[in-house]
Amino acid sequence: MAAPTMDRSTAAAPATPVQTLTISKALNLGLRAAMEANPKVIMMGEDIGKLGGVFRITDGLQKDFGEQRVLDTPLAESGIIGTAVGLAIRGYRPVCEIQFDGFIFPGFDQIVSQVAKLHYRTQGRIKMPIVIRVPFGGGIGAVEHHSESPESYFAHTAGLKVVSCSNPSDAYWMIQQAIDCDDPVLFFEPKRRYYEKGEVDTTAKPGPLFESRVLRSGTDATLVAYGPMVRTSLDAANAAAEDGTSLEVIDLRSLSPLDLEPVFESVRRTGRLVVVSEAPSESSIASEIAAKVQQECFYSLQAPVLRVTGFDTPYPPSKLEEEFLPDLDRVLHAVDRSLAW
Amino acid sequence: MSSPEQWTHPEPDAAPAATAAKPTAEQVIAGLRATDEGGADLVQLLTPEGERVTHPDFDIDITAEELRGLYRDMVLIRRVDREANALQRKGQLGIWVPLLGQEAAQIGAGRAMRQTDMAFPSYREHGIAWTRGINPTDLLGIFRGTDMGSWDPVEKRFHPYTIVIGNQVLNAAGYAMGQKFDGKVGDDEGEATMCFFGDGATSQGDVHEGFVWAAVYDAPLVFFCQNNQWAISEPTERQSRLPLYQRARGYGFPGIRVDGNDVLATLAVTKWALDECRHGNGPILIEAFTYRMDAHTTSDDPSRYRLSDELEMWKLKDPIERVKVYLVRQQWADSEFFDSIEAEADALGEELREFCTNMPDPPAERIFSNVYAEGNPNLEAQRDEFLDYVSGFAGGEH
Ligand SMILES: Cc1ncc(C[n+]2csc(CCOP(=O)(O)OP(=O)(O)O)c2C)c(N)n1
Numbered sequence: 001m002a003a004p005t006m007d008r009s010t011a012a013a014p015a016t017p018v019q020t021l022t023i024s025k026a027l028n029l030g031l032r033a034a035m036e037a038n039p040k041v042i043m044m045g046e047d048i049g050k051l052g053g054v055f056r057i058t059d060g061l062q063k064d065f066g067e068q069r070v071l072d073t074p075l076a077e078s079g080i081i082g083t084a085v086g087l088a089i090r091g092y093r094p095v096c097e098i099q100f101d102g103f104i105f106p107g108f109d110q111i112v113s114q115v116a117k118l119h120y121r122t123q124g125r126i127k128m129p130i131v132i133r134v135p136f137g138g139g140i141g142a143v144e145h146h147s148e149s150p151e152s153y154f155a156h157t158a159g160l161k162v163v164s165c166s167n168p169s170d171a172y173w174m175i176q177q178a179i180d181c182d183d184p185v186l187f188f189e190p191k192r193r194y195y196e197k198g199e200v201d202t203t204a205k206p207g208p209l210f211e212s213r214v215l216r217s218g219t220d221a222t223l224v225a226y227g228p229m230v231r232t233s234l235d236a237a238n239a240a241a242e243d244g245t246s247l248e249v250i251d252l253r254s255l256s257p258l259d260l261e262p263v264f265e266s267v268r269r270t271g272r273l274v275v276v277s278e279a280p281s282e283s284s285i286a287s288e289i290a291a292k293v294q295q296e297c298f299y300s301l302q303a304p305v306l307r308v309t310g311f312d313t314p315y316p317p318s319k320l321e322e323e324f325l326p327d328l329d330r331v332l333h334a335v336d337r338s339l340a341w
Numbered sequence: 342m343s344s345p346e347q348w349t350h351p352e353p354d355a356a357p358a359a360t361a362a363k364p365t366a367e368q369v370i371a372g373l374r375a376t377d378e379g380g381a382d383l384v385q386l387l388t389p390e391g392e393r394v395t396h397p398d399f400d401i402d403i404t405a406e407e408l409r410g411l412y413r414d415m416v417l418i419r420r421v422d423r424e425a426n427a428l429q430r431k432g433q434l435g436i437w438v439p440l441l442g443q444e445a446a447q448i449g450a451g452r453a454m455r456q457t458d459m460a461f462p463s464y465r466e467h468g469i470a471w472t473r474g475i476n477p478t479d480l481l482g483i484f485r486g487t488d489m490g491s492w493d494p495v496e497k498r499f500h501p502y503t504i505v506i507g508n509q510v511l512n513a514a515g516y517a518m519g520q521k522f523d524g525k526v527g528d529d530e531g532e533a534t535m536c537f538f539g540d541g542a543t544s545q546g547d548v549h550e551g552f553v554w555a556a557v558y559d560a561p562l563v564f565f566c567q568n569n570q571w572a573i574s575e576p577t578e579r580q581s582r583l584p585l586y587q588r589a590r591g592y593g594f595p596g597i598r599v600d601g602n603d604v605l606a607t608l609a610v611t612k613w614a615l616d617e618c619r620h621g622n623g624p625i626l627i628e629a630f631t632y633r634m635d636a637h638t639t640s641d642d643p644s645r646y647r648l649s650d651e652l653e654m655w656k657l658k659d660p661i662e663r664v665k666v667y668l669v670r671q672q673w674a675d676s677e678f679f680d681s682i683e684a685e686a687d688a689l690g691e692e693l694r695e696f697c698t699n700m701p702d703p704p705a706e707r708i709f710s711n712v713y714a715e716g717n718p719n720l721e722a723q724r725d726e727f728l729d730y731v732s733g734f735a736g737g738e739h
Contacts, residue, residue, distance in 0.1 A: 068522055074557060079511055079550035086461075086515020089500075090523070106546070113505045114512060121489040121501050124711040158712050158720070182714035257717045 017203040024194040026168035027057050029202070030175035031095065035065055038093060041179055043070045044080050045097030045133075054099055055135055055194060077107035084130050085114050093129045093179060101136040102145025108153070115184045116159030128184045131175070136164075137228045137278055138310075138325055139192035141318045148315050149279035154186045155256040155288070162255040163209060164188035166230035168198040170206070170253065177209035188255075190228035210254040212262050218248035221272035221335050224263055224289060226252040229276045229326060236331040247335065255285050263289065264296045271302035272338040278325050281309035303341030306334045379630040380584060382598050386605040389658045391666025393605075401609040405673035411452065411604050412664045412674070413682050415444040418468045419661065420686035421477040424693045425467075425484070429639045433697050434484040438465045442602070442634030445660030446567050448472065449607025450629070453615055454535060459520075461500040461513035461536040465567075469537060473499040477689070478696040487703050507545030510536050510564070514551045517560035517623070526561045531619030535563040535611075541572020543588070544580045552592040552626075561618035563611065564589075564626040567601060569633035574646035586628035594624050601629030602660040632658070705731055 021029070035041045043058055049072035052059030062070035073080050077098060084094035098104045104111075111132065118126045138147030155162045161183050165171040171189070178185040207213075215230070216237055225233040230251045237247040248266050252258065267273050273293055275286040290305040308326045316324050379385070384399050422440045429437040440447065447468025454460060454472065462469055467480055475492045482488035483502060490501045503509035513536035525532040542548050543566060555562045566585055570577055581588070589596025599610040607629055614625040632655040636643050668674040709724035 074550070074553050076546075076550045076553065078547050079514075079554050082508065082511025082547060082550065083515030083518060083554050086512040086517070087519045087522075088515075089495075089512070090516050090519025092519055092522075109505065110508060110511065110547075114503075114508055118501070119714055120711050122494055122711075123488075123491075124714070125493050125495055126501075127714050129714075161713070161717075257719045259718075 018199055018201045020197050021168045021172070021200045022195045022197050023165070023168050023171045023190070024055060024057055026172040026200050027165075027175055027189065028059055028061075029200075030172040031058060031061060031179075032064075033172075033202075034095075034176045034179040035061065035069065037176075038179075039069075040091055041069075041093045041095065042087065043095050043097065044073050044084055044087075045071075046073060046075050046080075046099050048072060048097050053097055055191065057133070057135075057189075057194075058097065077103055077105075078110050081107040081110035081115060081130075081132065085110065085118070085128065088128050088130050089118075089126055093131075095131045095133060095179060098132060098134045100142075100146045101134055101148040101150055104132075104134055104150055107132075111154070111160070111184075111186075112157045116157050119183070120159055127182045129179075129182050130184045131178045131181075131187050132184070133175075133187045133189060135191035135194075136188045137190055137192060138315060138318075138321045139228065141321070143318070144315065147318070147321065149277070149310065151186070151188050151255055152279060152284045155258075155285055156283075160184055160186055160256065161210065162186045162188065163253060164190065164227035164255060165253070166190060166193070166225075166227055166251050168196075169200045170251075172200045172202065173206050174209055174253070181209065188227055192228050193231060196231065210257055210259060212250055212252045212254065212259040214248065214262055214266065215251050216247070216249040218246035218270070220246045220270060221274060221338055222248045222250065222263065222266040222270045223274050223276055223331065223335075224250045224252060225276040226255060226285075229278055232326060232328060233276050233331060236328045236335070239328055240332060240335060245335065245339070252285075258285075258288065258292070260289065260292055260296070263293060267293055267297045268300040271300055272335075272341075273297075273301075273305045274308060274331065274334045274338055275305065276308045276326055276331055278310045280312045281307045282312045284309065303338040306338055308334045379598060379600055382584075382586070383600050383630060384597060384606050384610055385600040385603050386609060387603045387663055387667055389602070389663055391663045391670060393667060396606070396609075399606065399609040399613060401605055401612075403605060405668075405671065408605075408664065408668060409674055409678065411448055411608070412661070412668060413685070414448040414452070414468070414471060415604065415661045415664070416682050417686055417689055418448065418471045418477075419444050420690050421471070421480075421693060422467060424690040425477075425481065425697075426635070426639060428481075428694065428697050429484070434481065434639075435486050437484050437639045439633070439635035439638070440465055440467045442632045442655065442660070443567055443569060444468055445604035445664075446601035446607055446629040446631045449601075449604040450535065450537075450565050450611045450627075453608050453611035454533075455615075456498065457532050458615065459498045459500070459513075459516055459532070459534045461509040461516070461534065462502055463506075463509060463537050463539060463542070464502045464504055465539075466502070466537050470499060473497050475499060477693060481693070481697050482700065485697065485700055487700055507538060507542045507547035507551075510538055510542070510545075510548045510551035511554065512536075514554040514558075514560055514562055517555060517562035517618075518558050520561055521558065521621075526619060527621045529616075529619065531561065531621070533561040533563060533615045533618035533623065535565050535615065537565050537567065539572060540566060540568040540570070540577045540580055540585060541575060542566070543585055552589075552594075552624075555624035556592045556594055559621065560624055561621070562624040563614045563618055564624060565611070566626065566628045567631055568628050569601075569631050571633055571637065571643075571647065573637045573641060574643075584628070586626060589626035594626065596626040596628065598628045598630055601631030602658045602663075604660060604664060631660075
C-alpha cells in the first residue's frame, strides 16, 4: 500500500473570496480546504464517501481525495471513534462524522474513556487531534433519535472541547480551526440550518475558535444562544426592536471552554439575561451559564437569569416539536418576564 | 493466506462436544468446560512434563541461549508479580492485578514482537511491558495511585494500560490501519500491531467492532486473547458457546488456539501471525489457552467461585517448570545458571520494594496538567484559584 498522496482538486479553490453559501456548502468547502492543507487529515464515517453523507456535507471529497482519506466505515460508532484514536496516535487527524445526534451514544464510551483522557493519562505524550462532527438538534420533522441535543454530556467531560457553528462563515472557518486544534473537538452542526445562506469570506480568517461573539448589540436585555437557536434569537431581537425593546444577542460558538467574558460584560450593562437552547435545561450548558453569571454579575442583575430551552423530556414525536423547541414567542415571553421583574 | 486450511476454515464439528447427533446447548456448554486440555486443535511444542513435541505447521528452531532467555524473562516477571502482590498486602499499593500463570503467554507473545511493532495492552500485561523494555517500576504508579503509567507509549511502542474492557482493541485496529495507510505493510520489513484482551472482553461490542474493522481494512493486527478461563467470577462459557479462536472464522480471518502455558508454542505461533500481518495477510486471532493462578485482583476472592481442584490441575501445567525440566534434560542449563537467575530475581524484587516505598506523591498541579494540549482558560483559572488556596496554608503544606 502506497503512502497517502495529496490529491489536489481543481474544484477546491473558490473563484471569489466572498461568496454566498449555505452552511452545508461552507462546511464542505471548509473540510476540503483542511484536507488540502494537511495530508494527514482524513474523514471517517458511515456513508460519507460515494453518497457524501446523508446531509451531503462530505460531497465529492472521496472522489477527489480517494478512499484512503475519506473512509466509508462499517456501521458502528464505537468503531469509528475507537479506530480514530489509533489513527491519531499514528499521526493522523481524523474527522469523524456521526450520522445523527441520537447515534453518538454507542461511541460515547470511546469518546469519554479514551479520546478525552489519553492526553491527561500520558502526561501529554499522546495527542488526540480528532474532530467529531455531529449534525444535531430538531426542527426537521424527523423520527426519534434524529433530533437530539446531546452537547452537555460532552461539555461535562474534561479533555473535550465542544463548539457549535450558527452561520456559513463560522461553519467554513470553525471546522478548519477545529481540525487544526490538537485537542479533540466535538463539532455540533445545526442541521435545521444547513440550508440557510450567508456570506463567507474565504480569505479573512475570523478570530479564535473558542470565543463567543456579540452578533447584535442592545441595551435592555441580553440573549445568549448557540447553534440553531442563534437564528431564533436574532429573529426575536428583530421582533423586539419593532416594539422598542433593544436586545443584545451573543453567539456562544464555544460550549467548552465557555467564553463568558462578553456575556458578563453585556449583563453588567443590560442587567438581564435570557439563555436560549433547545437542549433540556436540567444540568445543561444553559444551567452552567446561569450559575456563572449569577456568580460574576450578582450586583448587576435586575432579574434572575432565565432559561428558554427544550423540556426535560425525551425529544417528542415530531408533530409536537414545534411546542418543544424554543421559538421566537417563547424567547420574547421570557424577555418580557425578565423586564417585568 | 499462507495459513493451513484448517485455521482458515476450522471444521465446526472439530469441537470435542460434537457428536453425530446435534448436541443440546447443555452438552455444548459442558463440552466447552471440558476443553481444559485445550482441545484437539491446541498448538503445543513443550508438554507440561517438559518434553519437546513437534507440530506439523508450527515448529521453531530454538537455541539453548534463546530458551534460557525466555526462562529468565518468565522467572523475573513472576518475581515482579509476586513482589507487587506482596507490596499490595503491605499497603504499599492500592491494588495489584496478578499475572501468575500467564508468564508463558506474555513472554512468548512479547518476544515475538519487533521494536517497530506496536502493542496495545489491557491491564494485566506486565510480561508484555517487560518485553517492551519497560522497567517494572514504571508499572507501580498505576497501582499506587501516583500516575497512570509513566512510560512513554510512543517511544516504547506500548500503549497505556486500558481499564475499560475492550476499548484498546479498537484503538489498536485504528493504529494498525495507520500502519497500512503509511505503506509500512507488505514485506519482511513491515510493521504489525498486537492487542491484548481477555476471554471476558470478547463479549464486548468494541472487540466485535475491532474484528470487523481489522478484517475489512486488512489491518496488520494480531488479536491476542489470553483465555485465562475466568472474567473475575464468570467462566468462559458465560461468554461464549464456541471456543473463542473459532470465532475468527466468522469475521473471515484465521483463528488459532495455542497452549498459553507453553512459551515455545506461543512464541512460534505469534511470530508466524505477526509475520503474516507484516506481509499484509492480517488480521489473525490467537487464543492463548491459559489459566489465572491467582485472584483476579488483590481485591478478589476466587474461593467463592472456583474449585481448588481446578487450581491443582493447572499447577501441573506450570509454564516455568516445564522449561526448567527441558533445559535440564537438554543439559542446556545447570544449577549455577538457575542460581544466577534466582539471584537476579532477588535483586529485582529488592529494587521494586525500595522504589515503591520511596515513591513520592505527585504535586497538586498534576490534577490540572495536560487535560488539554492547547489549554483552557476556565480550567487554568480554576487551577490558579486552587493553588492559591493551597499555598495559603502555613509553609504551603496541605
Ligand atoms: C467495560 C468494563 N466493564 C466492567 C469492568 C470491570 N472488570 C474489570 S476486569 C473484568 C473481567 C475481565 O475479564 P477478562 O476480559 O477475561 O480479562 P482477565 O481479567 O481475565 O484478564 C471486569 C468485569 C471493566 N473494567 N470495564
